[in-house]
Amino acid sequence: GESVGLHLPTLSVQEGDNSIINCAYSNSASDYFIWYKQESGKGPQFIIDIRSNMDKRQGQRVTVLLNKTVKHLSLQIAATQPGDSAVYFCAENSGGSNYKLTFGKGTLLTVNP
């Protein structure tokens, strides 16, 4: 069945370091992927997305890489800051034009000052 999983449930980094959060997905038909950030007590917040016809997309301090061969997605955060501490979810659109998102269980990123 459809599933989106994360390799690392927790990640602890030093402020200023780069962070890499990984995600595996199983539905090869998924055409769109999103990374969300969820801070404590808040709803998920969109970070960056990528379509399946791309292998890399950059935003402000974040980069998403997509490797369709091994069904792997990663989120890179440059110069990680304490405000980046949160749970990060990857999500895949497996519903076509219905935009049905399947979320992974999340990775907790902790940034140490």
Added chain:
Amino acid sequence: DSGVTQTPKHLITATGQRVTLRCSPRSGDLSVYWYQQSLDQGLQFLIQYYNGEERAKGNILERFSAQQFPDLHSELNLSSLELGDSALYFCASSGPGSVEQFFGPGTRLTVL
């Protein structure tokens, strides 16, 4: 602030009861999504409405139902509540043709 509002913020009730969660999407968004987030299941898609009509269904129990009204706000009804229904319930909305979903702050439901 995503522009999506949800009420109430917290809800405490007993097993067997029925509750209604309310969501107002961002201005102009036609799609509303409901999600359940629990510690052991993560963020689970429940149901999607588009302009008043059901568009997609996920892992939604038969005891749960939802609707989207002409003013585009949505309600999620949970009945015959069980302890396991305790969770955070999120509503999200998206604009026409957009995949990006904007999430509300959630309703924390506690079933005692």
